[in-house]
Amino acid sequence: MVKEIEKTGIPVVHVCTVTPISITVGANRIVPAIAIPYPFGNPAKTSQEEKQIRRKLVETALNALTTPVTEQTIFEVK
Amino acid sequence: MSATKKLRVVHYINQFYAGIGGEEKADHKPEIREGVVGPGVALKAVFGNDAEITHTVICGDGYFNENLETAKKELISMIKGANPDLFVAGPAFNAGRYGVACGTICDLVQKELGIATVSGMYRENPGVDMYKKDVYIIETNNSAVDMKNAAPKMAKLGLKLARKEEIGASIEEGYLPGMSRINFFDYARGSKRAVDMLLKKLAGQPFVTEYPMPDFDRVEPGKPIKDMKKATIALVTSGGIVPKGNPDHIESSSASKYGEYDIKGVNDLTEKTHETAHGGYDPLYANQDSDRVLPVDVLRDLEKEGKIGKLHNLFYTTTGNGTSIKNSREFAAEFAQKLVAAKVDAVILTST
Numbered sequence: 367m368v369k370e371i372e373k374t375g376i377p378v379v380h381v382c383t384v385t386p387i388s389i390t391v392g393a394n395r396i397v398p399a400i401a402i403p404y405p406f407g408n409p410a411k412t413s414q415e416e417k418q419i420r421r422k423l424v425e426t427a428l429n430a431l432t433t434p435v436t437e438q439t440i441f442e443v444k
Numbered sequence: 445m446s447a448t449k450k451l452r453v454v455h456y457i458n459q460f461y462a463g464i465g466g467e468e469k470a471d472h473k474p475e476i477r478e479g480v481v482g483p484g485v486a487l488k489a490v491f492g493n494d495a496e497i498t499h500t501v502i503c504g505d506g507y508f509n510e511n512l513e514t515a516k517k518e519l520i521s522m523i524k525g526a527n528p529d530l531f532v533a534g535p536a537f538n539a540g541r542y543g544v545a546c547g548t549i550c551d552l553v554q555k556e557l558g559i560a561t562v563s564g565m566y567r568e569n570p571g572v573d574m575y576k577k578d579v580y581i582i583e584t585n586n587s588a589v590d591m592k593n594a595a596p597k598m599a600k601l602g603l604k605l606a607r608k609e610e611i612g613a614s615i616e617e618g619y620l621p622g623m624s625r626i627n628f629f630d631y632a633r634g635s636k637r638a639v640d641m642l643l644k645k646l647a648g649q650p651f652v653t654e655y656p657m658p659d660f661d662r663v664e665p666g667k668p669i670k671d672m673k674k675a676t677i678a679l680v681t682s683g684g685i686v687p688k689g690n691p692d693h694i695e696s697s698s699a700s701k702y703g704e705y706d707i708k709g710v711n712d713l714t715e716k717t718h719e720t721a722h723g724g725y726d727p728l729y730a731n732q733d734s735d736r737v738l739p740v741d742v743l744r745d746l747e748k749e750g751k752i753g754k755l756h757n758l759f760y761t762t763t764g765n766g767t768s769i770k771n772s773r774e775f776a777a778e779f780a781q782k783l784v785a786a787k788v789d790a791v792i793l794t795s796t
Contacts, residue, residue: 377666407736
């Protein structure tokens with residue numbers, strides 16, 4: 367799906383937990399997520415902390431979308 | 445090694461095939477059991493007197509992929525302790541995380557322990573592209589029904605590898621091409637084979653190419669967004685997030701359709717409004733709060749704060765679980781045109 371969307375010229379950032387699959391599939395901008403059943407969360411934290419974690423991940427994804435890339439790139443959450 | 449010695453085999457399977465449980469048990473930690481478990485029975489039958497599965501190593505697919513380094517260490521020490529002549533993983537058929545785990549652990553066992561390994565997968569399994577150059581992977585069909593076909597091929601190739609016998613070409617042994625090329629004598633020289641193939645093609649008969657064109661299926665990265673404050677961002681997911689009740693009945697696996705849903709005025713996905721239709725992972729966390737898969741709440745906040753232009757009012761969703769590449773491609777080709785028409789500037793695609 368990543369490639370079909372990006373073919374139209376719209377940049378795509380793929381946020382997923384198993385990044386090697388994303389590399390194999392051919393995503394160009396990749397952000398590693400938290401876990402398979404909750405990529406953007408962590409049920410062990412309070413809902414406030416969880417939202418903070420989610421926000422950081424989304425901000426990393428947006429940052430990836432503003433960054434020029436020439437090859438497949440993984441953007442780690444800082 | 446004498447020809448009469450019974451080879452020791454260690455077999456790797458996931459929590460599902462071990463009968464421990466489905467996705468709710470995917471966090472199962474590595475364990476080793478003596479003897480055969482689950483699909484090992486089929487392998488045992490074909491090994492006969494040539495080899496014995498002394499131990500079965502079991503690990504949850506979620507645990508393996510989420511704790512990669514720890515899982516690798518734990519598993520390699522268990523496998524080493526069992527002292528096998530051959531290591532067999534799977535077959536994983538079309539189970540993506542299981543396939544990745546099988547490939548990873550086979551590769552590691554070969555490199556660190558110097559022990560022969562073999563696995564089995566469906567050709568679209570992501571584990572294939574990752575490991576076909578390093579690990580012998582028998583080609584299977586996409587479901588466990590194919591076990592009866594896969595087990596003899598895996599056992600035969602495994603025995604040959606453990607005994608350091610000569611390995612034939614992929615087409616003879618049934619493994620997925622990617623390993624070193626093998627020279628062999630064919631029934632006739634190339635020119636004759638080419639003409640034979642052409643005649644078959646002209647007659648409308650089936651033929652098999654000897655040199656499939658490589659599939660460099662890469663896409664040029666999209667240009668970066670210059671001004672995020674003015675950008676329209678759309679959300680797309682393979683994690684199966686749908687409005688509560690799954691109104692379009694998107695299948696829990698092998699999806700035949702995708703959904704397009706309106707989130708106009710929605711600031712937060714809750715237990716009452718949304719859930720996941722995805723069958724391959726534990727749905728509990730996504731059902732409690734779908735923002736954990738599709739971060740609508742945070743994007744609405746960023747929209748209000750002016751950090752992004754706006755969040756697109758429609759999101760696109762399907763279940764990635766066992767869904768064929770062909771279907772996924774068709775879904776995305778269709779909704780990508782809608783995204784273009786809606787002047788969406790960038791997409792965040794989330795996967796579970």
